Amino acid sequence: MKRILFVLILGFVFLKVQATQVIFSGHIKNAPSDEVRVSLLLNELTQERSVFVCRLNAENKFSISIDVPKNQITHLIYNETVYELFVDLTLPEIKFEVDANDWEKSILFQGKGGANNQFFSTFRYYYAPQIKEIESYNLGFLSTFYEKEQANLAKAYAIHDYFKKLEENYNRQTRYLDNSPRISRAMRDFARNEISWIYETNKLGYFLFNKDFIEPSKLRDYWLRYRLMQTVDISDEKSLQFLSYQNLLSAFIHYLHLESLQGKEQGLDLDFYRFIERNLSGRPRFFMQGKLMLNAYQNGYPDLAQRKFKAYLKYNPYPEYTRTLEYIFGNNLDHVKKETVPDFKFQHIDGSTKHLSDYRGKVVFVSLWASWCSPCIKSFRETAQSRQELGRMGVVFLNVNIDEQEHLWHQSISRLNTNGEHVFALNMTDFQKKMGFTTIPFYALIDKYGRLNYLTTEDINTSKDDFLALLKQ
Numbered sequence: 307m308k309r310i311l312f313v314l315i316l317g318f319v320f321l322k323v324q325a326t327q328v329i330f331s332g333h334i335k336n337a338p339s340d341e342v343r344v345s346l347l348l349n350e351l352t353q354e355r356s357v358f359v360c361r362l363n364a365e366n367k368f369s370i371s372i373d374v375p376k377n378q379i380t381h382l383i384y385n386e387t388v389y390e391l392f393v394d395l396t397l398p399e400i401k402f403e404v405d406a407n408d409w410e411k412s413i414l415f416q417g418k419g420g421a422n423n424q425f426f427s428t429f430r431y432y433y434a435p436q437i438k439e440i441e442s443y444n445l446g447f448l449s450t451f452y453e454k455e456q457a458n459l460a461k462a463y464a465i466h467d468y469f470k471k472l473e474e475n476y477n478r479q480t481r482y483l484d485n486s487p488r489i490s491r492a493m494r495d496f497a498r499n500e501i502s503w504i505y506e507t508n509k510l511g512y513f514l515f516n517k518d519f520i521e522p523s524k525l526r527d528y529w530l531r532y533r534l535m536q537t538v539d540i541s542d543e544k545s546l547q548f549l550s551y552q553n554l555l556s557a558f559i560h561y562l563h564l565e566s567l568q569g570k571e572q573g574l575d576l577d578f579y580r581f582i583e584r585n586l587s588g589r590p591r592f593f594m595q596g597k598l599m600l601n602a603y604q605n606g607y608p609d610l611a612q613r614k615f616k617a618y619l620k621y622n623p624y625p626e627y628t629r630t631l632e633y634i635f636g637n638n639l640d641h642v643k644k645e646t647v648p649d650f651k652f653q654h655i656d657g658s659t660k661h662l663s664d665y666r667g668k669v670v671f672v673s674l675w676a677s678w679c680s681p682c683i684k685s686f687r688e689t690a691q692s693r694q695e696l697g698r699m700g701v702v703f704l705n706v707n708i709d710e711q712e713h714l715w716h717q718s719i720s721r722l723n724t725n726g727e728h729v730f731a732l733n734m735t736d737f738q739k740k741m742g743f744t745t746i747p748f749y750a751l752i753d754k755y756g757r758l759n760y761l762t763t764e765d766i767n768t769s770k771d772d773f774l775a776l777l778k779q
Contacts, residue, residue, distance in 0.1 A: 676746060
């Protein structure tokens with residue numbers, strides 16, 4: 307039985323955690339090879355795996371003891387067969403016999419934990435058949451994976467028929483689970499969760515694959531009508547090692563993007579980082595933010611990873627994620643070349659015109675805002691004291707209005723009781739294109755050399771040290 311594995315095998319970042327010794331043993335009849343490998347998950351963020359190799363003896367039997375840190379799915383690899391095994395640390399033995407000519411029908415599990423993997427094997431055979439093709443939905447440095455057949459159903463079926471079919475499959479799977487009394491609690495909890503994770507991921511898939519035909523304004527109604535995400539705990543921090551749960555989190559964030567940004571394909575400024583911050587909590591939040599930065603870095607955008615990494619270092623309470631990213635990124639991404647901020651032209655409140663480049667030699671904090679942007683006005687008010695204090699030290703606060711009409715800017719100036727130079731943007735095309743911002747307020751911290759820098763947090767009130775460091779350059 308071959309299964310496609312969504313894994314990234316990397317050779318670093320071993321995490322030291324308390325583990326339980328699990329014995330893997332088996333008898334492989336008609337064995338064409340004597341090498342058996344067991345693949346164990348080491349790092350849930352990178353999906354790094356460690357492979358243990360053992361040999362069949364003269365009777366075609368093997369046995370190996372491995373330290374396993376948590377309940378998980380391990381992979382038994384033999385020739386071209388990759389077989390999934392569920393490890394329950396309360397039953398630390400997996401024993402089986404199988405005919406190499408027909409893994410699917412001949413495998414028989416034995417011992418105290420045998421019922422778990424016999425159920426797991428049968429359940430996967432009937433309800434998760436061999437995956438032949440995968441279709442992924444890729445946006446914002448995240449990917450959600452679907453079976454090709456499931457993606458085609460989402461594209462071809464009317465919404466009512468599609469959801470009816472999903473519900474029938476979900477009910478059939480849960481009935482099978484409920485009629486399997488011999489499995490352990492850990493196996494039952496995982497199986498029930500995975501059924502729900504895949505069910506909800508497939509629900510969300512309908513909207514992802516049909517986004518061009520669905521009015522964004524209707525998505526909230528669909529959320530309620532089809533009870534999206536009602537069968538899962540989106541903050542299930544104990545399940546992050548399972549790929550089907552990770553896949554659900556990606557699907558959830560992708561759906562929120564359709565709803566929040568009116569379906570526009572944007573996100574190079576890591577808008578998804580904010581979606582995660584606002585809609586996930588606990589370990590899943592920091593896991594997904596770490597995954598997002600890791601994907602941006604590995605896809606050739608290290609500067610985007612850098613934008614968020616300083617804040618992540620300060621606020622992430624899970625040191626294993628920080629260690630992983632620091633190892634991959636290097637020393638706080640200091641090796642990444644700083645980007646020169648594109649120049650742009652603006653009109654000053656006194657009617658004169660200037661360019662951003664006129665401020666070389668000064669530390670500049672650019673704030674893009676508009677008269678209709680309530681969060682922009684609120685931010686000005688909340689940071690007024692810090693702006694005044696830093697302004698006296700030499701920081702230039704350039705408050706750039708991007709209203710379509712100049713008179714709206716003049717009318718709204720009186721509402722701003724804050725430090726800084728008030729200017730009206732005359733040409734922001736190149737700046738917007740290269741900086742990749744899609745929403746306002748948008749902020750850019752620029753050093754004396756015209757290069758983009760990053761605050762530890764987007765809150766000026768708690769990031770004064772970042773300004774002071776640039777002033778000392």
